[in-house]
Amino acid sequence: xxxxxxxxxxxxxxxxxxxxxxxxxxxxxxxxxxxxxxxxxxxxxxxxxxxxxxxxxxxxxxxxxxxxxxxxxxxxxxxxxxxxxxxxxxxxxxxxxxxxxxxxxxxxxxxxxxxxxxxxxxxxxxxxxxxxxxxxxxxxxxxxxxxxxxxxxxxxxxxxxxxxxxxxxxxxxxxxxxxxxxxxxxxxxxxxxxxxxxxxxxxxxxxxxxxxxxxxxxxxxxxxxxxxxxxxxxxxxxxxxxxxxxxxxxxxxxxxxxxx
Amino acid sequence: xxxxxxxxxxxxxxxxxxxxxxxxxxxxxxxxxxxxxxxxxxxxxxxxxxxxxxxxxxxxxxxxxxxxxxxxxxxxxxxxxxxxxxxxxxxxxxxxxxxxxxxxxxxxxxxxxxxxxxxxxxxxxxxxxxxxxxxxxxxxxxxxxxxxxxxxxxxxxxxxxxxxxxxxxxxxxxxxxxxxxxxxxxxxxxxxxxxxxxxxxxxxxxxxxxxxxxxxxxxxxxxxxxxxxxxxxxxxxxxxxxxxxxxxxxxxxxxxxxxxxxxxxxxxxxxxxxxxxxxxxxxxxxxxxxxxxxxxxxxxxxxxxxxxxxxxxxxxxxxxxxxxxxxxxxxxxxxxxxxxxxx
Numbered sequence: 001x002x003x004x005x006x007x008x009x010x011x012x013x014x015x016x017x018x019x020x021x022x023x024x025x026x027x028x029x030x031x032x033x034x035x036x037x038x039x040x041x042x043x044x045x046x047x048x049x050x051x052x053x054x055x056x057x058x059x060x061x062x063x064x065x066x067x068x069x070x071x072x073x074x075x076x077x078x079x080x081x082x083x084x085x086x087x088x089x090x091x092x093x094x095x096x097x098x099x100x101x102x103x104x105x106x107x108x109x110x111x112x113x114x115x116x117x118x119x120x121x122x123x124x125x126x127x128x129x130x131x132x133x134x135x136x137x138x139x140x141x142x143x144x145x146x147x148x149x150x151x152x153x154x155x156x157x158x159x160x161x162x163x164x165x166x167x168x169x170x171x172x173x174x175x176x177x178x179x180x181x182x183x184x185x186x187x188x189x190x191x192x193x194x195x196x197x198x199x200x201x202x203x204x205x206x207x208x209x210x211x212x213x214x215x216x217x218x219x220x221x222x223x224x225x226x227x228x229x230x231x232x233x234x235x236x237x238x239x240x241x242x243x244x245x246x247x248x249x250x251x252x253x254x255x256x257x258x259x260x
Numbered sequence: 261x262x263x264x265x266x267x268x269x270x271x272x273x274x275x276x277x278x279x280x281x282x283x284x285x286x287x288x289x290x291x292x293x294x295x296x297x298x299x300x301x302x303x304x305x306x307x308x309x310x311x312x313x314x315x316x317x318x319x320x321x322x323x324x325x326x327x328x329x330x331x332x333x334x335x336x337x338x339x340x341x342x343x344x345x346x347x348x349x350x351x352x353x354x355x356x357x358x359x360x361x362x363x364x365x366x367x368x369x370x371x372x373x374x375x376x377x378x379x380x381x382x383x384x385x386x387x388x389x390x391x392x393x394x395x396x397x398x399x400x401x402x403x404x405x406x407x408x409x410x411x412x413x414x415x416x417x418x419x420x421x422x423x424x425x426x427x428x429x430x431x432x433x434x435x436x437x438x439x440x441x442x443x444x445x446x447x448x449x450x451x452x453x454x455x456x457x458x459x460x461x462x463x464x465x466x467x468x469x470x471x472x473x474x475x476x477x478x479x480x481x482x483x484x485x486x487x488x489x490x491x492x493x494x495x496x497x498x499x500x501x502x503x504x505x506x507x508x509x510x511x512x513x514x515x516x517x518x519x520x521x522x523x524x525x526x527x528x529x530x531x532x533x534x535x536x537x538x539x540x541x542x543x544x545x546x547x548x549x550x551x552x553x554x555x556x557x558x559x560x561x562x563x564x565x566x567x568x569x570x571x572x573x574x575x576x577x578x579x580x581x582x583x584x585x586x587x588x589x590x591x592x593x594x595x596x597x598x599x600x601x602x603x
Contacts, residue, residue: 072499100489
């Protein structure tokens, strides 16, 4: 079952084309991770999927509909996006930010109904933020803040969650914490999760499906076993990697590496 | 939590409405011709009307206070919107060049229609009604130019918006000056006073010409005010939530241009109200724009009525421009913000 299909997308900024032609499809109810070196176009691709960047040609299909032809509010009911750098304005409280996630479901802006409150409470509950509800966001730690943004995306009640490097700037324990939360959301609620990660071992451990990109092109895709091979990593990152099995998840991980 | 904010909002609104009444009281009773409260009440309630009092209250003081209030409301709202949309706490309608654009086109209007003859007879009703429209055209023209310069890759670049606003503003300012120099002496004097921002020649025609603008655009903006909360997030976040960011920002900006034009057409360029009112409002009622917006409107109304009262009385019988009084209060406040905000 395919949920999100990128069809012959050309994406770039006014003077530079980052992705010339890229097609891929992302499976439903799975965790898919995009990996690749800096500047390979991962974030650009996510921006196009998130309709922040307009595509030069091609299209992204969501359940069979091209997203640029759908009303942007309808898209927001199906797909929530967590940007790489998310800053909240000073003084904004956790509960308020999470409530912003209800925007696509509101007929009148800013008026919350019973089901909105229910969704917000659920999102706060799932992300374990109950005790921080009334705190201003700037008073939270990095890991808690990332949870707040995930809670906002959850309040949106979408099937798909798109996250651009959700673990950046977090320490090891908090990185794992966020990924376990995402895993739980995938397993318990069947949400489709699409993310970009830099940590290959995390990607391998938590993904059902991996996509490797380089220079705006798709290099390889498949299960972590298919993607995390010495030859693939050599091709994508120019590294000689020593691959072993993760003692926790049995997935292939990169023990250490050197530049080739 | 929401309840707490709401009650604080109600309290602050009541305080400032009360303060406005105090300012109104000073303004209406004091002047070259002092009147007691009883006289004022009697005149307004039509008890033993007296022609002299009628003239002072209904022809001079009331329209002037009403205009001050309306301009304050308009600038307070427009300032909130412009700061919210540009995510810049130091932006105000003046900085964006809207003031100057509307001002230049009104000076042109004065030049061609010989405003001094119109106001002295107070007969040419349509000309006065035309002024906000002219102002709007000028303000919209300035805004369009600013838009063109700050539009990059299909998005509105807020840094460029402010920079080009400053440039456009000086351009239109120069144009106003040039045209006002070509006017006859009487018109020039009027234009000069008007440019520096004053409302002492207010009358009911001005009130009726600007009221619909304030009501209509104020209502549109109020309805859209929660969107301003979303605009404080990263633009990408707002977009992925399904907000048509460019469209909504344009509606909000155009509506504030409408407000500012109406204000400028009757009062000239009054700066700093649009800067101060939203900041004071945010300190009082928090950051949610559905509260900030009405609060800022009321604060703007109060500030301008009290400033106009000061302008009227401090060097009586001669008058200061209210714009100058506002600047005298505003400049230190602006510097204070600059230090405090560390932008």
